[in-house]
Amino acid sequence: MSEDESMANSEPKTTDVPAPPEADPMSEGERRDQSPHGRLGRLRFKKKDMPGGLWLKCESCDQTIYRKELEEKGFVCPACDFHFTLPGKQRIERVIDPGTWEEKWAEIEALDRLDFKDTVPYAEKIRRTVEKTGQKEALIAGTGSIEGREVVMAVLDFRFMGGSMGEVVGEKISLAAELATRMKRPLVIFTSSGGARMHEGMLSLMQMAKTSAALANFNDAGGFSICVMTNPTTGGVTASFASVCDLTLAEPGALIGFAGPRVIATTIKQELPRGFQRAEFLMSKGQLDLIVDRRDMRSTLALLIDYARR
Ligand SMILES: [Zn+2]
Secondary structure, eight states: OOOGGGGOOOOOEEOSSOOOGGGOOOOSSOEEOOOSSTTTTSOOEEOOOOOOOSEEEOTTTOOEEEHHHHHHTTSBOTTTOOBOOOOHHHHHHHHSOTTOOEEESTTOOOOOTTOOBSSSBHHHHHHHHHHHHSSSSSEEEEEEEETTEEEEEEEEOTTTGGGOBOHHHHHHHHHHHHHHHHHTOOEEEEEEEOOBOGGGHHHHHHHHHHHHHHHHHHHHTTOOEEEEEEEEEOHHHHTTGGGSSSEEEEOTTOBBOSSOHHHHHHHHTSOOOTTTTBHHHHHHTTOOSEEOOGGGHHHHHHHHHHHHHO
């Protein structure tokens, strides 16, 4: 299973004009082209390039977009509505009512139990990622309100090692489900992930069972959960907590799958259908409940929470 941050990427292709550091694409490894339309199926790897510029190219429609305009539109392509991956903190700002967010368990950090060495030792990689992102792990969890509805929310941040799930992500999802049970609040999860974190070996795969069990307990206790899969949601995250909530939503064009399309195409030796593993494709196969435009996300979540209360 080839997972982790090399699985996928939705950061914009950039021009050579310098941009703020938060626009920095994934820092490690090669990244996969994942255009939802034209280029799907013939995936292309490329080396890390320079930070984002004033202008960038939409990877779905190739349109050149002014970064400012993209930001104003919530990182949705003005030409084709492609939803770019959002950093976790921005996601929280867009969904949670101002002044209500209270982060939990921010201090939990990854342990390098296997003393794992890649091209860069895992411990060093973590250290650098913490420095770059200003957060200790890929999952940000906490409590807050969505249009006045009190929730527990957990958001995977793709900038942190591809939103990969190691022990900490698994633990925080479980803690969030337990907190939601105690507080009798809905649990809202946003995912964007390359899958299990290979640097933690079997311990990361075990989080699939752990998070699924935590959500099952939450469900048994009468809890209501919503997962919003955003671009990209893949590997062990798709195969565990992202897929077992009461409602499974997705953003338009999001790549959602377990193994990547290239692995599947090579294995079954067949050309994959158009739009394979995109939100719209999954919706047409009954794998999703709803595709929600980012700009309607807050009001839609509020509405769904109201339905669940009735
Ligand atoms: Zn576009």
